Amino acid sequence: MSELPEPNELFTNIDSKPSQTGWMDTPVEIRKGVACYAGNPKSLEYVNLPNARLWSCFDEDWQLPENWKEIISKGFRERLDRFRSVKVFMDICVRCGACADKCHFFIGSGDPKNMPVLRAELLRSVYRNDFTTAGKIIGSLGKNFKKVIGARELDLQVLKEWWYYLFQCSECRRCSVFCPYGIDTAEITIMGRELLNLIGLNIDWIATPVANCYRTGNHLGIQPHAYKDMMDFFADDIEEITGVKVEPSFNRKGAEILFITPSGDVFADPGTFTCMGYMMLFHYLQEKYGFDITWSTYASEGGNFGFFTSHEMMKRLNSKMYAEAKRLGVKWILGGECGHMWRVIHQYMDTMNGPADFLEEPVSPITGTKFENAKSTKMVHIAEFTADLIKHNKLELDVSRNDHLKVTFHDSCNPARGMGLLEEPRYVIKNVCNNFYEMPANTIREQTFCCGSGSGLNAGENMELRMQGGLPRANAVKYVHEKHGVNMLSCICAIDRAVFPASMEYWVPEVDVTGLHELVANALILPGEKKRTTDLRSEPLPGMEDDDAE
């Protein structure tokens, strides 16, 4: 790993003035600290991805199949014929530049090829050359004419440039909000990564989670017994903190609801506290209202790294959700806090793996609320579910237990721009915390900034890129930290919870990270609980530390 510059240095080094040399004449320079390591061949083989081999992006030779140009060209054609989005987005960009400074990677790096428009032009230039009549005719007049119309041939340099910059986009769709035609760089990146995968160009932080998820049901590769072990461990923690023993059930046939959440929550802090939050909420509902829910070790991953590989891989991994719901015979599915997981569920799942006609239209067994917005997909977001509970006064809460926190909320890209889940989490937070402060309007809701490491970019070797990409979000957090003393950044995404600790540590060290349901569980009064002296992190609750419990 290369040396990560100091925050001030990184910030002052951002030079967003592009060079005098045109972008087509500026060859790609693959830098350590920005690029990710190549996919492990074993992982590729496990899920039958082509051209599995040991290679490195820093080598001259990427060990491509001999006919790689042909494969890419054929793949490009296929995708143009399958996706209207790609075809239209290849054709209609006017390069107005509205998207340029909307990308967190451009803001944080100043690299002009991180402007969404230029990222797309990397592919468009080849498209014009190979697939348009005008490109072929004018291009045949000479190299300068090609350049004037923005066409170029696909060669190894161009391919390397694709790989380098398509793994510097987190598919967050912020540019698409500002584009007058709604051109969505995520679509272009998704397609570009599909093409690269056809010749074995991937990164390990995506390929290995994909293989793990395929095999064990979750991207961390946690095997079923270990999954249960971890949850048992959380149950012990919960008992220590609250005096209440929670007993989650797994793979239980005949349960009313199946719960699926990203496995990151079972694995690493601070996601684990969110996981404890779910367990406590479900226990509370079970005790009070006979709530009947099961977890699954087979479908133990909400997140879908297949989405960062190809549409096909997304479908292969996602299939487990409905398959498991069917096997267990549940009525509907409840989904945990996760970003791209919810884009997949909301915009893709029913189309790919539906119809879910073996499930019932979701109804909250506690409030009787019909979730009509999920009546076809039959999967409800836990923020929707909990907001409904609070609205109907079904939760007994001691909000003061979150009084030591000054909370702000980060809208995760996908629930914000691929779904519109904006108010539900805010409603929940405002009902479980007394101190809530919004970040500036241009950085939240549909204009929210990516955490900087979405879409499989949260590796360790690309830390400079991650800190660059995380800058706009961190900067907005810093603003509310300085203005209101905010010390807790809440979010509804497992990748957020995995990457924000590093980015906060780097940019705003005084701010910690939490999931929504950790806050809920902190406030939730479990039946028969002892007086709590600590929060879920086993940190003393101010004002309660001296009292003797019970």
Place this chain on the structure above:
Amino acid sequence: MNIGYMYSLIAVIVLFLLAYIGVYFPGGEVFFGIIIPYLAITIFVLGFINRVIDWARSPVPFRIPTTCGQQKTLPWIKPASIDNPSTTGGVIVRMILEVVFLRSLFRNTKCELKTGTKISYEWEKWLWLFSLAFHWSFFTVLFRHLRFFTEPVPGCVELVAKLDGFLQIGLPELRISGVALLAAVTLLFLRRIWIPQVKYISLGSDYFPLFLIFGIAFTGILMRYFTKVDIVGVKAFTMGLVIFKPHITKGVGSIFYVHLFFVSVLLAYFPFSKLMHLGGIFMSPTRNLANNSRVKRHVNPWNYPVKVHSYGAYEDEFREKMIEAGLPVEKMIAPETPEEPEEKE
């Protein structure tokens, strides 16, 4: 030197000279006045249709609207029914706002890095304003031109022309749209070369239509206010084109042919260029779809079966560990022959 705008500028100058001088050659007036315009309009219509059909041939496999507001969920949460439409009506309003008022561009912000590691985002209205001025004035100019292609001239065209000239300056009175078009095109061009990032991404094919439209507006203004073109003669000529009895009117001057030639080039260039955003915006899946994908199943016409890792295969791999951990399994392990899979229950 930026070859992007040099090549484009040279191209437009060459086009100008072609028409300006060309009409003096024998048959030049017929060529530039009749053959080229008919050819251009044919290319435009067929090319446009062809492009739209080509787009339409590719399906929209997934429902991928960019949601720019609150979704419709619980009854007590107010949805953003236009920026995140859940109904066709909402989509229509969203599209109208997008097409007529450039809604998304209106959101534009300018990001600035300040000293002391601060970042600011300011509302940036100029791009929106220039673009709006450009599109609206261009549309008004086009609409006004209907008076050359209709007889009698419809009342609404007269009315727009009248409104357009409400300042009542000079004789013939000043039409605002023409001047606005010229100004907007100029500003859009200057923006392209002033803002370093925009200059960096601009291609020749971005400058070319700007120069061409500048040429169109400029020659138009020249004819109306300065060379005072023979309007009656022009109308007789254009009506001839409309009713397919084309004939040349003498004495309209070569600037008129330049104007006509520029328009023809623009029309013929249109279907092969970025100008197709006119049609494309209506087909953009991130804007023209309702966000109702959890309510209604969206069908992907090419959805195909994929290889999945079944629960059975999963249990087979982990059965022993699962049993040991007390997790329920579908098949128990037979005590004598643990290797062999059991009969299905």
